Amino acid sequence: MVKEEQKVGWSKIELASRVAQDLEDGWFVNLGIGIPTLVADVIPEGKEIILHSENGLLGLGPKPEPGQEDMDLVNAGKEPITLKPGGCFFSQSDSFAMIRGGHLDAAVLGAFQVSEHGDLASWKVPSDPLGRVGGAMDLTVGAKRIFLCMQHTSKGKPKIVEECTYPLTAPRCVDRIYTNLAVIDVTDEGLVVQELAPGVSFQYLQECTAAPLKLHVSDERQSDALGVQQ
Amino acid sequence: MIQKRFENTAKAVADIHDGATLLVGGFGGSGLPSHLIAALVEQGAKNLTVVSNNIGAVSDGVAALISNNQVKKIICSFPVGPHADDLIARLQNSTIELEIAPQGTLAERIRAGGAGIPAFYTPTAAYTELGEGKETRVYNGRLHVLEQAITGDFAFIKGHRADRWGNIVYNKTQRNFNPVMATAAKITIAEVDEIVEVGELDPENIATPSIYVHRLVKMEAAPEGRVLVNG
Numbered sequence: 054m055v056k057e058e059q060k061v062g063w064s065k066i067e068l069a070s071r072v073a074q075d076l077e078d079g080w081f082v083n084l085g086i087g088i089p090t091l092v093a094d095v096i097p098e099g100k101e102i103i104l105h106s107e108n109g110l111l112g113l114g115p116k117p118e119p120g121q122e123d124m125d126l127v128n129a130g131k132e133p134i135t136l137k138p139g140g141c142f143f144s145q146s147d148s149f150a151m152i153r154g155g156h157l158d159a160a161v162l163g164a165f166q167v168s169e170h171g172d173l174a175s176w177k178v179p180s181d182p183l184g185r186v187g188g189a190m191d192l193t194v195g196a197k198r199i200f201l202c203m204q205h206t207s208k209g210k211p212k213i214v215e216e217c218t219y220p221l222t223a224p225r226c227v228d229r230i231y232t233n234l235a236v237i238d239v240t241d242e243g244l245v246v247q248e249l250a251p252g253v254s255f256q257y258l259q260e261c262t263a264a265p266l267k268l269h270v271s272d273e274r275q276s277d278a279l280g281v282q283q
Numbered sequence: 284m285i286q287k288r289f290e291n292t293a294k295a296v297a298d299i300h301d302g303a304t305l306l307v308g309g310f311g312g313s314g315l316p317s318h319l320i321a322a323l324v325e326q327g328a329k330n331l332t333v334v335s336n337n338i339g340a341v342s343d344g345v346a347a348l349i350s351n352n353q354v355k356k357i358i359c360s361f362p363v364g365p366h367a368d369d370l371i372a373r374l375q376n377s378t379i380e381l382e383i384a385p386q387g388t389l390a391e392r393i394r395a396g397g398a399g400i401p402a403f404y405t406p407t408a409a410y411t412e413l414g415e416g417k418e419t420r421v422y423n424g425r426l427h428v429l430e431q432a433i434t435g436d437f438a439f440i441k442g443h444r445a446d447r448w449g450n451i452v453y454n455k456t457q458r459n460f461n462p463v464m465a466t467a468a469k470i471t472i473a474e475v476d477e478i479v480e481v482g483e484l485d486p487e488n489i490a491t492p493s494i495y496v497h498r499l500v501k502m503e504a505a506p507e508g509r510v511l512v513n514g
Contacts, residue, residue, distance in 0.1 A: 107386060108310040108459045124313055125457040131311035131340060142455055144462040144490070145310070145336075146394040149387030153407060177412075182374055184383050185363040186413065191387030194406040220412045 061257070062205070062233040062250035070095040072161055072202050072231050076102050080158035081111070081151075083192055086130040089161040089202045093134075103139075105157060107188040109148045112140020129188065152188065153195040160196035162189065164203050164227075166217045169264035171227035171239035173199070174219035184220075193223035205232035211263035213237070213244070234258050237266065245269045287449045287499045288478060292322035295472050295500045299328045299437055306393065306435040306468055307335035307345055308461035314453070316439040316474045317343040318502055323439075324351050332356040334393070334433055336386060336460055339367025346370070354379060358433065360386035383413060388430050390463055396432035397466025397495075404429055438468035442491065445475040446482070449496030450489045458490060465495040472498040 063071060069091035076082055076096070083105045084092050094115055096102050104113035107129045114135035117123070122133035151157060166174040173193055177184035193199055206212060213230065229247075230237040235258050236248040245267045249258060259266050289295040296319060299305070305323075309315030324347050331354050335345045338359050346366040348354050355378075362370060362381060373379035384392065385407045395403055404427035408414035418429040440461040442451035451473060453461065465471045473491075478501045 106456070108313070108456050110456055123455065125455040127311065127313045127456055131313065131337075136455070142453070142458055144458055145386070145390040145460045146463040149390050153387050153391075153405065182371055183362045183367060183381070185361050186383055186385050187361045188386040190385035190407045190411065190413065194409070195387075221410060224410045 061252035062235075064233070066091055066095065067250075068202060068231060068233050071236065072200060073097060073102075075200075075229075076100070076159065078102070081105055081156065083107070083152065083157055083160040083188075083196065084113075085160065085162040085189070085192075085202075086187075087163040088204075089163060090128070090130060090132075092161055092202065105148070105151065106134075107145070107148055107152070109143050109145055110136065110140060111143075112137040114140070149188070149191055152191045155195055155197060157192075157196040159198040159200055160192040161200045161202050162192065164201045164212060165207070165219050166212050166214055167201055167227050167230060167239075168217050169213070169215055169239070169244050170225055171199075172217050172224045173201070173222045173227050174217040175222045177220045179219060186222075189222045193226040198228045199226050201227055201230045201232075203230070203232055205234040205258075205261050211261055214263040234261060238269070243267060285448055287497060288447070289472075289498050289500050292318050292474065292500050293325065295319065295498050296322045296326050296437075299323060299326060301328050302330045302332075303328060303436040304332040304334065304434070306433070306438040306464040307333060308438070308440040308459065308464045309335070309337070309344065310456070310459040311337050311340040312344070314441050314457035314459045314461050315341065315344055316441040316472075317341075318474050319439040319472055319500070320344065320347055324348060324353070327351075327353065329353050330355045332358070334358045334389075334435065334464075336360050336389065337364065338362040338370055339364030342366045349373065349379065352378075356380040356382065358382045358384060358389070360384055360389050384430075385413060389433075390460065392430055392433040393460070393463050393467045396434035397463065400432060402429050402431050433467060435464070435468035436470065438464045438471040440465050440471060440473045440491070440496075442473050442475045444477045444479060444484060445473060445496070445499050446479050446484050446493070448481050448493035449473070449491075449499055450484055450493045451475065451491035451496060452484055452488050453490050462491045465491045470497045471495055472500070474500045474502055476502060
């Protein structure tokens, strides 16, 4: 739909950094597969965020040095990782007791589609005979906050829509959407843009979005930022 | 004297019957009891119902049983992966049934099975395709779906060290589904790197108590004089 999209906005690692900025000291956070995994590498110095992995660990650390990989120490994407001091291991049923029991402060997830009401579709595209639910449905009902971290569009098509057409992961579960173009809150009054990425105008963002957006303008810093970009 | 050790994987899986329900631990290749799976491919039992988180992630996992036409039904959370082609082909010609369960629901259904709870309500999958057709009930203003427990005739698990009684210690995230699956089968068979004498494992570190483990196989050649066979 909009060819220029990759040339403006945040890179993947900048997007991950923008998410990391909003994670608070002391939070327990689960990171989904894909771009959300990058958040682990960009948590600001001095902030203690304890990362949870579905396959039974708290205290996920960065990727190991080449040659130091241990196939018994992997993340939810089955990639080798490290364990931070203070980290621990537990079984899958304990891991999901943490998730479903409401003990995680936030989960950062990917998405195929998200609706203006915060409905999330992330586990199956209609043409897929298999589907890949993993822990997504448990995370969306259990974590205190659901943040999405994703590309704003997929192959030029908007991923933010009025109603999801793909099978739902959970209805009305998303709190905030971070994309390469903007930070958008899901509110009772609809989708509210909190921040635009560099070089992105509100008009351009709306063109890339298949649901109505509102601008949040009460915050001086943010309105300044918007003024510069427009 | 308690002896749970089997001489080899072939003997440990010899009595798995056609139509059995089999729980398979592991998360991708981590904590995967791949030697027991290989022995079951050789043994050839058919019409199995297999419960395991990942199906297509690695070639020596449940995918090997599917490729060998031993499986009639899969219950899993994540069938996708580089080795899922044979599953997709069998779904297309309807020779296999696939039941997808959210990962936490899968773990809890197995936990419930092992703990004597026949079913439970969970908010996971409410209002979704995976909750369709299930009984629902509202608790605290929120819709929940009724999920059924899972038990197995056999479970394959992988551990790091075991003692002669079958107490098991795991290595890092190798633990994953293994402890919960060990609780939910009539016969739990564990493949481990090492078997030590009773008393040698730190009781504070035992993640799977021996009450849940019925057969042990050590994967490397056993030292002379310590090969013990249990029929």
